[in-house]
Amino acid sequence: MTFIIIGAALAAISIELFLVPNNIIDGGVIGVSLILSYLLSDQIPFLSFGTLVVVLNLPFMISGYKQIGKTFVLSSLFGIVSLAVIESLLHHIEPFNTDQTILATVFGGLILGVGVGLVIRHGGSLDGTEILGILLSKRFPFSLGEFVMFINIFIFAWAAFVFGIEQAMFSIMTYYIAFKTIDTVIQGMDETKAVIIISELYTDVSEAILDRLGRGTTMLKGRGGYTDNEKEVIYVVVTRLEVTKLKSIVQDVDPNAFLTIMNTQETKGAKFKSAIH
Numbered sequence: 306m307t308f309i310i311i312g313a314a315l316a317a318i319s320i321e322l323f324l325v326p327n328n329i330i331d332g333g334v335i336g337v338s339l340i341l342s343y344l345l346s347d348q349i350p351f352l353s354f355g356t357l358v359v360v361l362n363l364p365f366m367i368s369g370y371k372q373i374g375k376t377f378v379l380s381s382l383f384g385i386v387s388l389a390v391i392e393s394l395l396h397h398i399e400p401f402n403t404d405q406t407i408l409a410t411v412f413g414g415l416i417l418g419v420g421v422g423l424v425i426r427h428g429g430s431l432d433g434t435e436i437l438g439i440l441l442s443k444r445f446p447f448s449l450g451e452f453v454m455f456i457n458i459f460i461f462a463w464a465a466f467v468f469g470i471e472q473a474m475f476s477i478m479t480y481y482i483a484f485k486t487i488d489t490v491i492q493g494m495d496e497t498k499a500v501i502i503i504s505e506l507y508t509d510v511s512e513a514i515l516d517r518l519g520r521g522t523t524m525l526k527g528r529g530g531y532t533d534n535e536k537e538v539i540y541v542v543v544t545r546l547e548v549t550k551l552k553s554i555v556q557d558v559d560p561n562a563f564l565t566i567m568n569t570q571e572t573k574g575a576k577f578k579s580a581i582h
Contacts, residue, residue, distance in 0.1 A: 306380075306383065308423050308424075308426070308427040309380060309383060309384045309387065309423070309424050309427050309428075309429050310384075310387050311420075311423055312384065312419075312420040312421065312422070312423030312424035312427070312431075313384050313385075313387035313388040313391060313420065313424060313431065314387070314391050314420070315416050315417070315419050315420030315423070316335075316388055316416075316417050316420035316421055316424075316431060317388050317391040317392040317395055317420075318391075318395065318416055318420075319412075319413045319414075319416040319417035319420065320335070320339070320354070320392055320413075320417070321354075321392050321395040321396060321398075322395065322398070323409045323412060323413030323416065324339070324409065324413045324417075324479065325339065325354070326409070327406050327409040327410075327413075327472075327475070328343070328468040328469075328472045329406070329409060329410060329413060329472060329475050329476050329479050330460070330461075330464050330468075330476045330479075331417060331476070331479060331480055331483060332432075332434075332453070332456075332457035332460055332461070332480045333432035333433070333434040333435070333453070333456070333457065333460070334358060334361050334362050334365075334432050334433045334434055335358060335431065335432060336457070336460045336461075336464065336476070337357075337361060337460060338354050338357040338358040338361055339354060340460075340463060340464060340467055341357050342354040342357055343467065343468075344467065353393065353396070354389075354392055355388075355389030355390065355392050355393040356389070358385060358388060358389050358392075359385055359386060359389050361433065362381075362382075362385050362432075362433040364433070365433025365434070365436040365437050366378050366381060366382050366385075366433065366436070368436065368437070368440060369433075369436040369440060376428060377428060377429065377430070378436075380424075380427070380428045380429035380430075381424075381429040381430040381431070381433075381436070383429065384424045384429040384430065384431050385431055388431055406475055407475075410475045410478050410479050410482070411478075411482060413479055414478070414479040414480070414481070414482030414483045414486065415482060415483075415486055417479070417483045417486075418482060418483035418484065418485065418486025418487045418489075418490065419486055419490055421483065421487050422486060422487040422488075422489070422490025422491050423490060425487065425490075425491055426490060426491050434452075434453055434456050434457075435453060437452070437456075438452035438453050438456075457480065461473050461476055461477055461480075464476050496544070496545040496568075496569075497542055497543065497544055497545070497569045497572045498542070498543055498544070498545060498548050498566050498567065498568060498569060499540070499541075499542050499566075499567045499568075499569045500539075500540070500541050500542070500543060500548075500551060500564060500565065500566050500567070501538060501539070501540055501564070501565040501567075502538070502539040502540075502541070502555060502562055502563070502564050502565075503527070503536060503538055503539075503562065503563040504539065504555070504558075504559045504561070504562035504563070505559065505561070506558055506559040506562070507524070507537040507538075507539055508537075509558050509559070510539060510554075510555055510558045510559055510562060511524065511539055513554050513555075513557070513558045514539075514541055514551065514554055514555075517550075517554050518543070518547060518550060518551060518554060520541055520542070520543055520547070520551075521541070522539050522540065522541045523539070523540040523541070524537050524538070524539060524540075525537070525538040525539075525540055526538070542569065542572060548566060552564065
């Protein structure tokens with residue numbers, strides 16, 4: 306729960322001290338809450354951002370309670386309430402004002418992304434639209450990302466009418482920066498790549514990777530679709546920084562080798578953290 310509180314605090318700092326003073330929003334329920342609080346706060350004072358973000362997220366929490374899981378929903382609800390409380394406390398602090406809206410966009414997006422990423426990494430969420438996307442993706446032939454993108458198109462279009470097209474463009478930039486930062490926080494800085502190598506000199510290539518890079522390989526059985534010949538396929542996982550060296554090793558041993566390099570979502574295993582040597 307500690308990291309969820311820290312994540313919610315960072316998100317609140319981004320929203321209250323960077324985004325709100327510059328009329329910049331995020332996507333999802335947070336974005337809707339920011340727009341509604343801007344439009345209604347003068348007429349209905351108790352409808353603050355903190356109140357709105359909790360109230361608007363509640364239907365999604367209730368809907369996802371049975372479908373997604375008790376632990377996830379309770380962790381999300383805890384994070385959302387923490388966000389609302391901390392944001393309300395920060396409301397009394399002098400906001401970070403800058404004439405450079407681009408600075409608020411970049412740093413607001415980065416801090417928001419780190420905060421949301423921490424919450425997601427530790428089993429929660431600050432946005433009910435993700436829960437809605439999960440529920441709808443089970444019933445319709447669309448992915449979670451497609452549902453969230455579809456919803457955000459309308460939110461940013463609404464922001465263009467409320468704050469102006471330029472502020473909506475800054476909002477989209479903030480959302481993109483936050484989205485990329487969330488990925489980095491969730492996956493960690495040690496991004497890994499899975500590599501498949503097809504070579505006639507598979508034994509030499511495998512030994513060279515072990516000797517010069519310190520990475521173990523796995524030999525897979527394959528069959529050529531055109532030649533119908535059996536082939537040995539080398540499978541190896543390396544860090545992002547080792548990709549260039551791996552390609553150089555393979556090129557030195559077999560210039561005719563075929564490589565496929567793929568992104569990996571997650572890599573587990575105590576022996577992978579560092580190379581064998």
